[in-house]
Amino acid sequence: MAERVMAGGNAGAPVTWERLGRTARITLNRPEKLNALTLEMLDLLEGAAREIGRDAECRGVILDATGEKAFCAGADINAWADLPPLEMWRSWTRRGHEVFEALERLPQPLLVLVDGIAYGGGLELALTGDLLLATQRSRFAFPEVRVAAVPGWGGTLRLAERLGLSRAREMIFTGDPVDAATAAEWGLVNRLYHDRTEMENAARELLDRIAENAPVAVAATKQLLRVHQHSRWTGAAMESLAGGLTAMTGDGAEGIASFREKRPPRFEGR
Numbered sequence: 001m002a003e004r005v006m007a008g009g010n011a012g013a014p015v016t017w018e019r020l021g022r023t024a025r026i027t028l029n030r031p032e033k034l035n036a037l038t039l040e041m042l043d044l045l046e047g048a049a050r051e052i053g054r055d056a057e058c059r060g061v062i063l064d065a066t067g068e069k070a071f072c073a074g075a076d077i078n079a080w081a082d083l084p085p086l087e088m089w090r091s092w093t094r095r096g097h098e099v100f101e102a103l104e105r106l107p108q109p110l111l112v113l114v115d116g117i118a119y120g121g122g123l124e125l126a127l128t129g130d131l132l133l134a135t136q137r138s139r140f141a142f143p144e145v146r147v148a149a150v151p152g153w154g155g156t157l158r159l160a161e162r163l164g165l166s167r168a169r170e171m172i173f174t175g176d177p178v179d180a181a182t183a184a185e186w187g188l189v190n191r192l193y194h195d196r197t198e199m200e201n202a203a204r205e206l207l208d209r210i211a212e213n214a215p216v217a218v219a220a221t222k223q224l225l226r227v228h229q230h231s232r233w234t235g236a237a238m239e240s241l242a243g244g245l246t247a248m249t250g251d252g253a254e255g256i257a258s259f260r261e262k263r264p265p266r267f268e269g270r
Contacts, residue, residue, distance in 0.1 A: 015044035017052065022059040022211045023204075024052045024108075031067025036076035037121050039091065042099045049102040059211035059218070061106060062203055063129060064113040071114040071138070072122025077147075077260075096121065096153035103128040105226075107219040109210055111203050114138045114189075115196045119177075124151060127158035130222065131206075133199050134180050134189045141177040147258070147265070163188055 010016075014030040026048045028035040052058055065071045075096070083092060103110065103125075112129030119141045126132055126140075142151050142159070150156070151172060160168040167186050171178060183189040193199035210218065258265035 013044060014038065014041045015048065017048040019052070019055065019058055022057065023062065023207050024055070024058050024060075025062045025064065026052075027063075028065035028072055031065070031069070033076065034070035034073035034117070035065045035067060035122070036073045036079075037096075037125070038076050038079045039095065042095055046099045046102050049099070049106055052108070053102075053106050056215075058108055059215050060207040061108050061110045062113060062207065063103070063110060063125075065115070068116065070116040070122070071112075071118045072125055073117060074120025074122045074143075075153075093152045096124075100124060100128045100153050107222065108215075109207075109218065109222060111207060113199055113203055114140075115199065117141075117177075119143055120151065120155075121153055124153040124155040124158065127155065127162065131190045132188065133191045133193065133203055134183065135193050135195055135199055136180050138180040138183070138189075139177045140171075140180075140183050140188060141175060142172045143175040143177075145173065146175045159188075 012029070014028070015026065016029050017024060017026040019025075026045065028041070030036065030038075030041070052061055075092075079092075109131070110129045111131045111133060112126045114126055114132065114134040115138060116135075117139045118126045119139075120143060123140050123142060142155055144151050144155075151159075156168070156172065159171065163171075163186055178186070178188070180189065180192055184192040191202065193202060
């Protein structure tokens with residue numbers, strides 16, 4: 001009988017995970033808030049990564065989300081907007097880096113399934129995957145500059161690795177959403193599907209094929225492919241500091257206020 005373990009022992013938790021057969025699934029489960037990330041969700045994601053990473057019987061992992069509108073709309077602005085800069089860095093920005101790195105470091109291949117929007121921290125989360133699959137209605141964006149912030153959870157680094165600097169600059173400087181077809185053309189998405197059912201079936205088939213291979217060889221190959229990323233750590237430190245800096249500016253406060261008041265921001269460059 002397949003083993004099944006839920007995060008927190010509660011199917012209603014904002015992040016759940018299970019292992020069925022030789023594969024595991026982590027699911028964002030806060031659809032009423034477009035799966036926007038909170039500190040609790042970061043803790044649950046890290047716990048899932050820790051448990052799955054130690055599971056020698058697991059050969060591959062799927063990360064997906066419930067709901068029809070979003071994979072993840074990003075970091076919940078209400079969870080971080082009122083934090084002072086030092087606490088922003090200590091308990092939010094740095095924490096996100098730790099959790100996303102734990103997911104990226106999983107010894108098993110990680111497939112991320114996107115159906116709907118993946119914005120801001122949601123796109124950063126998706127970029128921790130080895131392969132990114134999406135439906136045709138999906139959209140991708142880093143809109144942080146529109147609220148006087150920066151992608152603070154590895155987005156500037158992982159996006160540039162995946163797309164190259166030119167495309168990464170375009171997405172980050174404008175904040176404009178990229179549709180699924182463009183994302184596939186640019187190489188942000190590995191495979192594109194008509195709907196969620198088709199994507200789910202393809203993901204299970206792909207993981208089954210991976211699971212047939214020698215697990216130690218797959219894990220070793222994944223580790224080898226990470227070698228070129230060692231220069232990333234300087235960038236990660238700078239990104240964290242930039243997040244704290246922008247949070248201290250007047251524009252940072254204006255960005256949050258305009259978001260909450262649903263009005264265009266009035267940035268003054270201070």
